[in-house]
Amino acid sequence: MQQFENASAGDIVLSLADRIIENRAYLSEIDGKIGDGDHGVNMAKGFGMAADRIRGNDMSLATAFDTLGTVLMTEIGGSMGPLYGVMFTQFAETIEKSSSIDARTFSAMLSNGLDGIQSIGSAKVGDKTLLDTLVPAIQAFDAANASGKPFPEALDALVVAAEKGRDSTRDLVAKIGRASRLGERSVGVLDAGATSCALILKALALGAKQKLLISATAGR
Amino acid sequence: MQRFINNPDEVVEDTVKGFVKAHADIVRLASNPRVIAARHAPVGGKVGVITGGGSGHEPAFIGYTGRNMLDAVAVGELFSSPTAKSFLDAAREANGGKGVVCLYGNYAGDNMNVKMAIKLAAKEDIEIATVVANDDVCSAGPDEREKRRGVAGEIFMWKCAGALAAEGAGLEAVQAVAQRAIDNCRSIGVGLGPCTLPAVGHPNFLIEPGTMEVGIGHHGEPGVRVEPLKPAAEIARDMVKIVLDDHGLAAGTEVAVLVSGLGATPVNELYILNDTIEQEITGRGLTIHKTYIGNYFTSLEMVGATLTVMALDAELKRLLDVDVDCPARL
Numbered sequence: 001m002q003q004f005e006n007a008s009a010g011d012i013v014l015s016l017a018d019r020i021i022e023n024r025a026y027l028s029e030i031d032g033k034i035g036d037g038d039h040g041v042n043m044a045k046g047f048g049m050a051a052d053r054i055r056g057n058d059m060s061l062a063t064a065f066d067t068l069g070t071v072l073m074t075e076i077g078g079s080m081g082p083l084y085g086v087m088f089t090q091f092a093e094t095i096e097k098s099s100s101i102d103a104r105t106f107s108a109m110l111s112n113g114l115d116g117i118q119s120i121g122s123a124k125v126g127d128k129t130l131l132d133t134l135v136p137a138i139q140a141f142d143a144a145n146a147s148g149k150p151f152p153e154a155l156d157a158l159v160v161a162a163e164k165g166r167d168s169t170r171d172l173v174a175k176i177g178r179a180s181r182l183g184e185r186s187v188g189v190l191d192a193g194a195t196s197c198a199l200i201l202k203a204l205a206l207g208a209k210q211k212l213l214i215s216a217t218a219g220r
Numbered sequence: 221m222q223r224f225i226n227n228p229d230e231v232v233e234d235t236v237k238g239f240v241k242a243h244a245d246i247v248r249l250a251s252n253p254r255v256i257a258a259r260h261a262p263v264g265g266k267v268g269v270i271t272g273g274g275s276g277h278e279p280a281f282i283g284y285t286g287r288n289m290l291d292a293v294a295v296g297e298l299f300s301s302p303t304a305k306s307f308l309d310a311a312r313e314a315n316g317g318k319g320v321v322c323l324y325g326n327y328a329g330d331n332m333n334v335k336m337a338i339k340l341a342a343k344e345d346i347e348i349a350t351v352v353a354n355d356d357v358c359s360a361g362p363d364e365r366e367k368r369r370g371v372a373g374e375i376f377m378w379k380c381a382g383a384l385a386a387e388g389a390g391l392e393a394v395q396a397v398a399q400r401a402i403d404n405c406r407s408i409g410v411g412l413g414p415c416t417l418p419a420v421g422h423p424n425f426l427i428e429p430g431t432m433e434v435g436i437g438h439h440g441e442p443g444v445r446v447e448p449l450k451p452a453a454e455i456a457r458d459m460v461k462i463v464l465d466d467h468g469l470a471a472g473t474e475v476a477v478l479v480s481g482l483g484a485t486p487v488n489e490l491y492i493l494n495d496t497i498e499q500e501i502t503g504r505g506l507t508i509h510k511t512y513i514g515n516y517f518t519s520l521e522m523v524g525a526t527l528t529v530m531a532l533d534a535e536l537k538r539l540l541d542v543d544v545d546c547p548a549r550l
Contacts, residue, residue: 028420032420032424033424035424036299036300036417036420036424036439037417037420037424038297038298038299038300038417038419038420041229041419041420042297042300045229073303073304073305073336074303074304074305075303075305076303077296077297077300077301077302077303077304077306077329077333078296078297078300078301078329079301079328079329079332081301081303081304081329081333082303082304082329082332082333082336083332085304086336120332120335120336121328121332176328177328178327178328178439178441182441182442185442
């Protein structure tokens with residue numbers, strides 16, 4: 001059974017925060033082309049604050065997700081605060097009772113995160129939002145699981161689909177949020193939310209793969 | 221950037237600090253430093269009236285906190301929605317036990333954060349009713365009014381709802397009058413020059429010198445057309461036409477008019493615009509009950525102006541005329 005321990009896996013969220021903070025200027029730059037140009041600033045602020053609360057505290061993955069979700073929801077605002085806030089809070093709620101996380105739990109976690117986003121936002125796939133990254137990524141992960149692929153390979157499939165989804169936003173017309181006022185003029189630019197979502201999913205997948213490797217080695 | 225700032229990341233903190241010092245007779249900072257409350261709030265037995273929105277629009281939103289106006293305001297980052305927690309805390313500050321109306325503008329972030337605040341407030345038995353302003357004519361067609369943004373018409377909405385709430389009306393009645401007030405408002409913006417978020421450091425949209433953007437939004441959202449800059453009278457005629465063509469008011473209707481600068485336009489130019497605006501509105505057989513001219517709802521240092529026309533009925537006219545005591549001049 002491929003799984004990793006929930007306890008002490010909160011450091012995955014730290015690596016996720018590192019990726020967001022590294023990409024602060026990049027995310028703001030792409031957001032500036034069709035949005036306000038504050039996506040990187042706001043995301044880095046929220047993820048940085050959460051990382052400060054997580055670092056050195058030996059948290060479970062569930063607790064770290066909850067910490068991140070709560071910070072985003074209570075401190076960040078804008079559109080991304082509630083959207084990612086509810087996603088990470090839902091992640092935390094899904095896994096908080098699981099001592100170890102297998103592919104099935106991981107899939108349920110992603111789906112519940114998506115449900116949370118859809119309960120407050122009104123975007124659909126194709127509207128040039130983070131859903132264009134998240135939805136195909138979850139589908140690819142689930143399809144890989146259904147076809148009997150090992151957990152790490154399913155995580156690879158998730159990353160590939162997430163990045164493909166992110167790239168698909170380049171050719172889309174924004175239908176929601178501030179960029180939607182641009183209509184056709186939003187074509188040719190990546191969506192900032194779809195881009196940050198791909199960074200988050202990749203860091204999450206890499207973190208999980210690393211944990212799987214460690215638990216496989218330990219069990220040998 | 222030729223701007224009066226300390227740290228670009230602390231513009232909102234510094235704004236709020238200075239604001240509270242200047243208007244300590246009317247407002248106070250709540251325990252959440254991203255919430256401004258009226259000194260008198262909450263009033264037991266009164267419906268609380270709140271709003272919230274991104275900063276950079278001063279005197280909106282915080283400047284409309286006060287007697288017969290807003291009881292509390294949630295404060296966001298520059299051009300960015302306040303958090304759900306700040307909306308919740310604003311509701312707490314305003315809650316006098318008869319429920320709270322949250323009267324805000326139609327933006328994706330505000331919609332989501334208010335939605336979450338309603339859920340959180342329900343757990344504490346605070347009922348929040350909402351009205352979402354959508355007075356900006358150029359932000360979507362007449363068949364898609366629910367997609368339109370909220371702009372300066374919000375001020376009329378707050379004023380009518382704030383006055384009715386102060387008279388002791390119930391939650392449904394206050395919500396209904398706010399809805400009617402904003403339904404009776406139409407607005408348009410014209411941009412002549414862009415604005416810059418200090419933390420970003422450069423404008424994220426451009427208006428070429430010698431041109432203007434008709435229908436521009438409060439954050440530089442693109443308008444319906446870019447055209448060569450024209451004399452003020454012609455611009456004013458276009459603004460009135462766009463607003464009133466959408467409004468479809470019967471001759472003889474009484475209206476309130478609000479002309480706001482967007483931040484970097486001299487007030488005298490607003491009077492120049494109003495000279496023609498008045499002529500055009502009365503020329504269509506409408507009667508102007510009251511005109512407001514000044515920087516009522518700005519967009520940092522954008523060069524430009526907005527026009528809002530509200531159709532009045534007897535109740536809205538009476539409520540609009542109620543004296544208020546808030547930091548912004550009304």
